[in-house]
Amino acid sequence: MKNRKFDIYLLLQLILTVLVIGISSYSIVTDDFRFNQVSLALLSGIFIILGLREYKRTQKRMWSISYFGVAIFLIIAVFLSI
Numbered sequence: 001m002k003n004r005k006f007d008i009y010l011l012l013q014l015i016l017t018v019l020v021i022g023i024s025s026y027s028i029v030t031d032d033f034r035f036n037q038v039s040l041a042l043l044s045g046i047f048i049i050l051g052l053r054e055y056k057r058t059q060k061r062m063w064s065i066s067y068f069g070v071a072i073f074l075i076i077a078v079f080l081s082i
Contacts, residue, residue, distance in 0.1 A: 044074035
């Protein structure tokens with residue numbers, strides 16, 4: 001088995017993913033959608049981390065730029081929904 005270094009980006013991605021799933025589940029179960037902006041902001045953080053990891057892993061810009069584009073779109077959606 002190949003030894004892998006600890007990746008801080010993976011840890012941040014997992015934490016943000018758990019938070020997004022928790023907030024979204026709470027919203028669906030309680031029909032309280034006040035936290036949608038927070039969920040979208042955290043989701044944009046996940047896409048930023050995905051873009052950084054993809055660029056670091058492959059040094060190809062196509063996928064990382066698309067991840068950053070989705071993150072920017074989500075941040076704009078958060079600011080327009082306030």
